[in-house]
Amino acid sequence: MNLYGTIILVTLVTTFLIKLLADVLNLRAASPDIPDVFVGVYEQDAYRRSQDYLRANTLFSLVEASFDLALLLVFWFAGGFNRLDQYIRGFGFDTVIAGVLFIGALLLLQSVAGLPFSLYKTFVLEERFGFNKTTPQVFVADLFKGLLLAAVLGSPLLALIIWFFDRSGSLAWLWAWSGVTIFSLLLQYVAPSVIMPMFNKFTPLEDGPLRQAILRYADDVRFPISGIYVIDGSKRSAKANAFFTGFGRHKRIALFDTLIANHTEEELVAVLAHEIGHFKKRHILVSMVLSMLNLGVVFFLLSLFMNNSRLSDAFYMQQVSVYSSLLFFMLLYSPVEFILAVLLQMLSRRHEFQADRFAVATYPGGRALSDALKKLSKSNLSNLTPHPFYVFLNYSHPPVLQRILRIEAEASRKHS
Ligand SMILES: [Zn+2]
Numbered sequence: 001m002n003l004y005g006t007i008i009l010v011t012l013v014t015t016f017l018i019k020l021l022a023d024v025l026n027l028r029a030a031s032p033d034i035p036d037v038f039v040g041v042y043e044q045d046a047y048r049r050s051q052d053y054l055r056a057n058t059l060f061s062l063v064e065a066s067f068d069l070a071l072l073l074v075f076w077f078a079g080g081f082n083r084l085d086q087y088i089r090g091f092g093f094d095t096v097i098a099g100v101l102f103i104g105a106l107l108l109l110q111s112v113a114g115l116p117f118s119l120y121k122t123f124v125l126e127e128r129f130g131f132n133k134t135t136p137q138v139f140v141a142d143l144f145k146g147l148l149l150a151a152v153l154g155s156p157l158l159a160l161i162i163w164f165f166d167r168s169g170s171l172a173w174l175w176a177w178s179g180v181t182i183f184s185l186l187l188q189y190v191a192p193s194v195i196m197p198m199f200n201k202f203t204p205l206e207d208g209p210l211r212q213a214i215l216r217y218a219d220d221v222r223f224p225i226s227g228i229y230v231i232d233g234s235k236r237s238a239k240a241n242a243f244f245t246g247f248g249r250h251k252r253i254a255l256f257d258t259l260i261a262n263h264t265e266e267e268l269v270a271v272l273a274h275e276i277g278h279f280k281k282r283h284i285l286v287s288m289v290l291s292m293l294n295l296g297v298v299f300f301l302l303s304l305f306m307n308n309s310r311l312s313d314a315f316y317m318q319q320v321s322v323y324s325s326l327l328f329f330m331l332l333y334s335p336v337e338f339i340l341a342v343l344l345q346m347l348s349r350r351h352e353f354q355a356d357r358f359a360v361a362t363y364p365g366g367r368a369l370s371d372a373l374k375k376l377s378k379s380n381l382s383n384l385t386p387h388p389f390y391v392f393l394n395y396s397h398p399p400v401l402q403r404i405l406r407i408e409a410e411a412s413r414k415h416s
Pocket of ligand 1: 278
């Protein structure tokens with residue numbers, strides 16, 4: 001066990017313990033009393049169920065995270081990486097193909113090991129709380145479509161990265177970075193029309209008061225929409241959502257059928273006003289640029305650790321290779337990634353407040369956003385009193401209570 005091995009081991013264990021601490025604090029923060037704002041929205045019974053749901057989910061993710069960590073450590077210390085590498089090398093493929101097989105096999109192993117967890121989560125945990133709508137057929141179909149996508153899209157991309165690092169010397173990181181950036185831009189372009197329809201049905205929202213209200217608001221704020229769709233989210237879960245897809249003039253709105261079923265027209269437009277706020281405030285662009293910059297840094301640092309024999313030794317490898325360097329570097333980089341993720345979520349929570357403010361400022365029925373959030377958190381059994389440390393580590397959105405209080409304060413300011 002050399003320095004690299006020690007750093008990675010300590011990091012893995014420390015990250016696990018930090019998350020465990022956040023979980024424990026979060027459970028202990030669950031208060032038996034309904035927060036004032038929610039009196040009249042949550043009945044005592046629903047509130048108790050939301051806390052049962054929190055406990056069940058926390059326990060589940062704890063067991064899953066412990067299993068993942070144990071699996072990685074056992075595989076690592078039993079020399080699994082080297083055995084797999086030697087086995088694949090036995091076929092005599094070139095580096096690119098061997099690398100795709102090596103990383104592909106590890107990912108496959110990981111998803112097979114995770115299968116019991118996702119089965120339990122869908123058919124036991126979510127089922128018990130009345131959320132699950134996924135049939136075994138849909139579950140199996142999703143699994144195969146996911147694998148197919150990973151094979152069709154993931155392996156050429158991985159092959160390209162390995163090829164650059166194998167052939168193009170000290171500027172490989174720049175080539176890999178450009179390649180992946182172009183690839184992910186293309187992917188965002190084709191995802192709404194090719195990939196998403198593989199998983200869900202998109203039906204144009206029929207003409208009526210809701211459609212008219214959405215178009216009127218979009219026109220008011222000069223936001224071009226090329227389509228409004230209803231998506232069959234109820235195929236998998238009773239939980240509701242809404243999102244946007246596409247670029248430039250091709251922006252599409254997708255509303256979950258489960259969202260439409262439970263909300264008033266005013267609430268739905270307010271939810272969309274929030275989503276449009278993300279575009280208008282350039283949040284989508286900012287996140288995209290930040291993740292591209294991060295990717296550039298990752299590839300540059302990776303190039304410094306390429307074919308590093310000490311890093312390779314830490315995993316008991318007989319031979320160094322571009323592809324195993326890629327994998328081990330990602331493990332070495334994980335503490336940095338952990339910190340970056342926390343920072344990005346901080347930014348994301350600010351963005352959510354800004355989008356809420358945009359909705360209240362531009363839509364006359366903006367206050368309805370707080371009604372929508374109340375209903376959503378009730379029907380999704382959201383945790384109303386998360387611990388601040390847990391929020392700091394895990395929340396991409398501010399706790400719903402904070403959002404509601406701010407929205408209502410801004411709405412009253414606007415009307416006074
Ligand atoms: Zn948002």
